[in-house]
Amino acid sequence: MSESSNSVTRFIFENLDIRGALVQLSGTWQEMLRERGYLPSVESLLGEMTAVAALIGGNLKTPGRLTLQTQGSGEVSLLVVDCNEQLQLRGMAKRRGAATPTDATPRQLLGDGRLILSLQNDAATQPYQSTVPLVGDSIAEIFEHYLAQSEQQPARLWLSADSRHAAGLFLQTLPTSGAETEDADGWNRIQLLANTLRPGELLLPAATLLPRLFPEETLRLFEPRPVIHHCPRDEDKVRGMLASLGRAEVENILAEHGKIVIHDDICNQEYRFGNSIIEELFPSAGQTLH
Secondary structure (H helix, E strand, O other), X not given: OOOOOOEEEEEEEOXXXXXXXXXXXXXXXXXXXXXXXXXXXXXXXXXXXXXXXXXXXXXXXXOEEEEEEEEEOOOEXXXXXXXXXXXXXXXXXXXXXXXXXXXXXXXXXXXXXXXXXXXXXXXXXOOEEEEEEOOOOOHHHHHHHHHHHHHOXXXXXXXEEOOOOEEEEEEEEOOOOOHHHHOOOHHXXXXXXXOOOOOOXXXXXXXXXXXXXXXXXXXXXXXXXXXXXXXXXXXXXXXXXXXXXXXXXXXXXXXXXXXXXXXXXXXXXXXXXXXXXXXXXXXXXXXXXX
16 A cells, blocks of 8 residues: 555445445545544554544545444543545544553453444434444454444455554345346355455455455456545634633633633544633724724
């Protein structure tokens, strides 16, 4: 994978009821990590979940935003990644500040907790939300369990992430159309072949990796879709939030702290306001707001 490779490539097995997708992120993933200062173990967890978000987001059919969260009792108390139908990603992790053993497993880092999947469709007033316990010893196993329960179709994930790359291979059976009867061992065979993935191979171009991994299968690859990190500053949203507090509350905050500082955790951006914000948000009688 080149440094500029940031895409999701969907594919199907022509003679089997199986679909798949390959996600490969480099620059997009590095932008999400910029100035975060995460430990390598946290980068790995967040990167793998980012890959999953892109894989699932690549199947969104209508405008909306998919949000994945893990909330647990372990050192990594929170992972959040969201992705819209345009494959615009953003995400973050939170730690409790404990010392991380170098050999800590993903399960130990997350602890007991839950996985929350939310889907906000632009046409719906309320988001769809699904909450399940964290089941599995890795991000891949957690989402395999979730997908098998929610979609009633077996699915497998192979994930990899470090400070430079995040990548993942997704496979899932489809409702049978007769191919399963003709090739009853197809799903088992495809899983066994995917299990032969060696470190680093997830970074190979899809047109190289997939035929190499499944040499006897007939594959149809679709055009790759670009994935970007999208977290623009939104001064209007922050000012709107301050305005909703009311003039008295904003004045009290300024009197106590001398300034207002708001940190947007998911985008890692800071907003600072001084006393001039009072007249900007709450102009005196007769004053025109520009």
